Amino acid sequence: MSKELEYLEEESYYNCTDLGLCAFLVTLKFELVDIDKTNPKRASFIFPESDSLQQVIKQYWPSQERLFFDNLKSLKSRLYSE
Numbered sequence: 001m002s003k004e005l006e007y008l009e010e011e012s013y014y015n016c017t018d019l020g021l022c023a024f025l026v027t028l029k030f031e032l033v034d035i036d037k038t039n040p041k042r043a044s045f046i047f048p049e050s051d052s053l054q055q056v057i058k059q060y061w062p063s064q065e066r067l068f069f070d071n072l073k074s075l076k077s078r079l080y081s082e
Contacts, residue, residue: 014053015044020069024060
């Protein structure tokens with residue numbers, strides 16, 4: 001987390017490393033507060049925690065949007081592996 005957010009309580013933020021879910025949240029106009037790049041292998045996208053955020057996250061997992069993103073990753077993997 002960046003220095004600007006270090007003083008804030010971690011419980012008030014949702015940290016997400018799933019790029020598809022993060023893109024979905026940004027598309028639905030949830031505020032992206034920061035991107036934690038301290039781990040060079042995996043960034044963490046930080047959103048303010050809220051009940052509406054949690055509802056949308058629950059809706060995302062069985063959705064067509066998640067399936068679309070998973071298929072996109074799979075096709076990209078196949079494209080670059082051959």
